[in-house]
Amino acid sequence: MVAHIRTVAFQGIETVDVDVQVQLSSGLPAFSIVGLADKAVSEARERVRSALTALGLSLPAKRITVNLSPADLQKEGSHYDLPIALGLLASMEILPLEELDQYIVMGELGLDGGLAAVSGVLPTAISANAAEKGLICPAANGGEAAWAGDMEILAPRHLMELINHFKSGQLLTRPKAVQNHETTTLPDLIDIKGQETAKRALEIAAAGGHNMLMTGPPGAGKSMLASRLPSILPPLDSREALELSMIRSVAGQIAQNDNDTGFMSLTRPFRDPHHSTSVPALIGGGQKAKPGEISLAHNGVLFLDELPEFARGALEALRQPLESSRAVVARVNAHITYPARVQLIAAMNPCRCGHLADIDMACSRAPKCGGDYQAKISGPLFDRIDIHIDVPAVSAADLVLPPPKESSVDVATRVLAARKIQIKRLEKLAPDQNWRCNAEIDGQVLEEIAAPDETGRKLLVEAANQMKLSARGYHRILRVARTLADLQAEDHVQKHHIAEAIGYRRPQLRQ
Incomplete structure (x- = not known):
């Protein structure tokens, strides 16, 4: 079986759909990532392996092949960690693939299974909303994603929280979009x-x-x-603020914190x-x-x-x-x-x-x-x-x-x-x-x-x-x-x- 998890690549502030295909096959144990992956994406092998080990899971003694399609599109960044991990869990029949198919996924994994913030979440969330899909992203990006619309957003702090959401009924609540209220006084x-x-x-x-x-x-x-x-x-209107926030998101300059709050400045x-x-x-x-x-x-x-x-x-x-x-x-x-x-x-x-x-x-x-x-x-x-x-x-x-x-x-x-x-x-x-x-x-x-x-x-x-x-x-x-x-x-x-x-x-x- 080949597990398919949806994520994105970036071209400017536009997103391009990427299909993360994970296959477990017989042969000598190996873990390969193909599809024009840069160094950060290739290193996802070790982060995913260590994160699953921290959860008490071990990779099967099989040949693991991860293909990032389209194969001729350059893949950059650490946000492919979570899609690869979920693809493996679906291939191992730990998570239901039919439910994961309803989401676009992005997130960086720590060695202990924690999820770290990534850039580009806001344009990804807007793209997911337009495609009538949900979004799975790190908790630090949850408030940022919530600005995109009313679609379903899962923002776990740890990979185990996501597994429990799908397997144990411990449902994750939707993060709230909170506007930043600047306290800095502008020069007069x-x-x-x-x-x-x-x-x-x-x-x-x-x-x-x-x-x-x-x-x-x-x-x-x-x-x-x-x-x-x-x-x-004059202050930014909502459309101008959203445009600027998308650029800041791709540049990795949106404020991220542990309170599930986003950053939307009107200055x-x-x-x-x-x-x-x-x-x-x-x-x-x-x-x-x-x-x-x-x-x-x-x-x-x-x-x-x-x-x-x-x-x-x-x-x-x-x-x-x-x-x-x-x-x-x-x-x-x-x-x-x-x-x-x-x-x-x-x-x-x-x-x-x-x-x-x-x-x-x-x-x-x-x-x-x-x-x-x-x-x-x-x-x-x-x-x-x-x-x-x-x-x-x-x-x-x-x-x-x-x-x-x-x-x-x-x-x-x-x-x-x-x-x-x-x-x-x-x-x-x-x-x-x-x-x-x-x-x-x-x-x-x-x-x-x-x-x-x-x-x-x-x-x-x-x-x-x-x-x-x-x-x-x-x-x-x-x-x-x-x-x-x-x-x-x-x-x-x-x-x-x-x-x-x-x-x-x-x-x-x-x-």
Whole structure:
């Protein structure tokens, strides 16, 4: 008899069904695993053998063959341990195979039979729910799986608990999905003194989801401004939170604990990788093609401090994901796609020493050093940034002023109101596009909702000709102008919206 246990392999956040086939046959005792298994899967032999021994069971003196089908699909990870063990128990007629056939199984076995947490449980649970199957997973992942729907979930802490569930009537209870309630207080805009122009630009960027670049000397507050952006962004809705949690699950970053509770954060992610980050770490890839920083920031903020210090290849790799909202990892045998809808916030000094505008402090190579330093950012990447803002140094007089009157809560209220206007409009005009904010709209919809009045159109055409804007730059001005109108709850884009949007646009890097 061949026992069949269902599990999955991962391609991005998508799952591929894998049939774990276990056969006991006559011949010299052996335990073989075939089907393009990596090192972690091959080592399952010893973990399964030791776990069964800990339960007082010994493997039969037969030839044991485990085939992971489809055989030409690479199998990676430790979550194949439990399917192999259950396949053996079914082949040994200890567990009923017809009942196991109703579940998708995943879990890592300890030498004592305990079950350890594995990555990718949430997308697996969603796949199982769609296939009208149940799920068997470790207890540490039970709360995570419970977010997928109302299907049956078995989340044992030990292999013996699972055996008792099927054999002794000691039924396992379904884990509960518990939302994480963050207690961490986000940095507040009220901490920033001065920089009113930069705070205005930050509010516009938050309201429309626009990319933004801040340029200024060291200590001007660029990083402080960026770190406070999450405090004014609207919380994730349920769909966005689920998308982000699926990516975190595949990356193994969902919080796991012993209380059967899952982790579903509604705070938008804020990722700030160091400038030494490699291309695979930023975009995704590596030996197992894991999601990169841009995907882990999905539906949130990717902050790149000291932008010109990033490797040229890493910056150029950002161009396609910023435009398409997805990161594609190409391999010889597979193409893996991760969602990457991010808001890019970048900061940089005007030159290497940072004091290009200060004659007394600038280096001897100024102003040429400024042009060389800023030229590290390519024109195409520069063109994808909607808002460019100068952040001047804060004076001592500003530092002794009382705290600003507006906090992040006040700004967040205006941002949320503008976002609601955009969502309502886009659900009506482009229900199939899945657009959520002005920064994403394109084509005829953009021309329809962001068309300025006659004086605004003339101003935009004149500015586009004088600044030699590309078509992308032209449309990004329209997007920012539409956001400015939404912040004022105005139905139509007017000349003053276009004028302010043009002020946030630079035609080229300053040399």
